[in-house]
Amino acid sequence: MSINRRNFLKFAGASTLIGVTGTAVIEKILLTDAEAAVSPGSEALTAKRWAMVIDVSKIKTEDDYKKIIHACHSIHNVPDIGNKKDEVKWIWEEDYEHSFPGVSDEFVPESIEHKSFLLLCNHCAKPACVRVCPTKATFKRPDGIVAMDYHRCIGCRFCMAACPYGARSFNWRDPRPFIKEETKEFPTRMKGVVEKCTFCSERLARGLKPACVEASNGALVFGDLEDPNSEVRKALSAHYTLRRKPEVGTAPSVYYVIGGNEHA
């Protein structure tokens, strides 16, 4: 199999001379051929549609929030640029009113009104960002994760205009000087591309849950939305939850437990 693939590669190189069309055809053959020799790995966690349930009542102190955010930002080399204009973030805190604009009521329990919520990419079932991307640099994987291919992104920022959740950040400048502790196992990004949370697809591939979930002491639950026995489904049947802006029809996969303390 692999020998065939190698020959195909050589052939593909030669056919580049023939033209783009030729190469495209070869690539098609090549990819189907290559699938035989590559695999997702035996430890990989799989799902039909990954989802997350966040119960902020279980996050007590400001340090607990910081720990979760740090877990994500440090392993993914997310820069801390230190000004709002150039800001890059994958997961962050926001108050109730601004997390759920349009939903937030005038009179709510103080425990909710002044509580911080954790916001991140919603990995929508019908993502607007994927619909508008002109190069398929952002795309939806079969397991529901809305992924980014930073190699392909041209930096048009159409996805940022389209995302109803403000989940996307653009690298307005080279992020490298602003990464305090570099994680060697994960790449950084370069200037001129858009980035966001990936539901830790690189960890799932190695059998690990997302970093924020691991750091949350059970406040964040992660699992397969289409599996009735999954942790997320159990959490959803036990609690009343909200999703951000469900009215725009993107079908977000991140749920927020409201008033979790009382009913837990």
Place this chain on the structure above:
Amino acid sequence: MYNGGKIIAGLIIFIGLFTFPIFYNMGKASKMPEPKLDTPAIKELPEAERKCVESKEYMKANHMQLLDEWRDLVLRDGNLVYESTSGKKYIMSLQNTCMHCHSNKKEFCDKCHTYANVKPYCWSCHISPKENET
């Protein structure tokens, strides 16, 4: 010929300028560099296992296509493991697999890339191993 002198002089100047780089660099061709394989990780391996994911010749000619293919296979198609021609399995990762052995980016990657005047942008995002400044 009208203005014959001027035209001929102009032509000579043009040809001179046009071929200047050839004359300027004549006899200065530098030797093709040989990538160095003497990193600690490679030295640790027993002689019989000192092999790349594919043969040396294949990697020399096609590493760029292989890496390009890997990135789509991992990032877009959700794969992780590559089974080489020899049947050995590798995790497809430039940063963690390739550069684990080839921790000498300057000697292994840069030398040839500079020689061939290609500027791959791998390292704008992928973190290269820490090396002693030379």
Place this chain on the structure above:
Amino acid sequence: MLDKALTGSKGYWIWIFSLLAVIGVGVLSYLHQFDYGLGVTGMSRDVSWGFYISQFTFLVGVAASAVMLIIPYYLHDYKKFGKIVILGEFLAIAAVTMCILFIFVDLGQPMRVMNVILHPTPNSILFWDATVLNGYLFINLIVGWTTLTADRKGVPPPNWVKPFIYLSIPWAVSIHTVTAFLYAGLPGRHFWLTAVMAARFLASAFASGPSLLILLCLIVRKVSKFDPGKEAIQTLGKIVTYAMFANVFLLGLEFFTAFYSQIPGHMHSFVYLYAGLDGYSKLVPLMWISSILAIISLVMLVNPNIRRKENLLATACVMIFISLWIDKGFGLVVGGFVPNMFERVTEYWPSLPETLITLGVWSIGFLILTVLYKIAIAVRERTASWPELH
């Protein structure tokens, strides 16, 4: 024919070199942006499109407006436009070139721009926008060049070019419709999520483009022996008047829907633009200037006695152009991002490098326009005494 652009008066060359100087400054600023990243602009995580994309949006309208000459001349045989239809087509070429350049300078990774063709994605409106814009440029180059060449020889344009001329009519509409769809199809951006967006775009385009064309016609008459014709200019004035009324009417519809329904999301951007929101009001003076200019110019244009006086018509056209530039070349794009997705306000103002790059692109457009007009004028001056061919 290009040689005709190489001879000209002192004034012509001063103008050309002034444009080249501004272009030079723009190119240097772009090199700085290319090196540092788009962080040199005033854009931010919250207002992620700014001056570049709004200029692009405005100029698509200017480009599309050539159809306002094509339709009367080719479909209704309105002969008075015969002499200036080429001016409309050449304006379209310059405007579309600027559009393409503005998209290019807005890209974070401009070296990868070919990814749009390598990985064609029909579900992305941007893919279609790139397609129709390049197509429109191509069509206008063919039509403009062929008809002018024929004219120079004193023969009617060849028959094969006719289909391209007719194709340019729906195509002009398509470029601005598709550009409106960039905005009007995004969930969560209330200000843009409106079915009349494309209609309003076209209305404002058919006001701003022809008003620029009127000004250009008057300049052409002043600097050359080619007279575009009093009647042609008057007809353009009427087109501007109707289109501007339609545009203001459509804007009024937006106001009604937002404020009568009292849906907060629909009102916020309008409140921000015209009154300020949460204490932020950077764009308020500009938006009011736009509104006041629109009203004054409409009052002037609707009165035939004023409209017939060319200097007053020109004044009204300047006002309309500025008014619509503020409205579409600034407010429309920025307004969509304020407030942001968390209903917080981040304001935007272009930075110096961003402004210089923008001026540079405009200058490239005007350089192309000048050269093309120079050629067209040279041909027209020569054939002016010839009997009408069309």
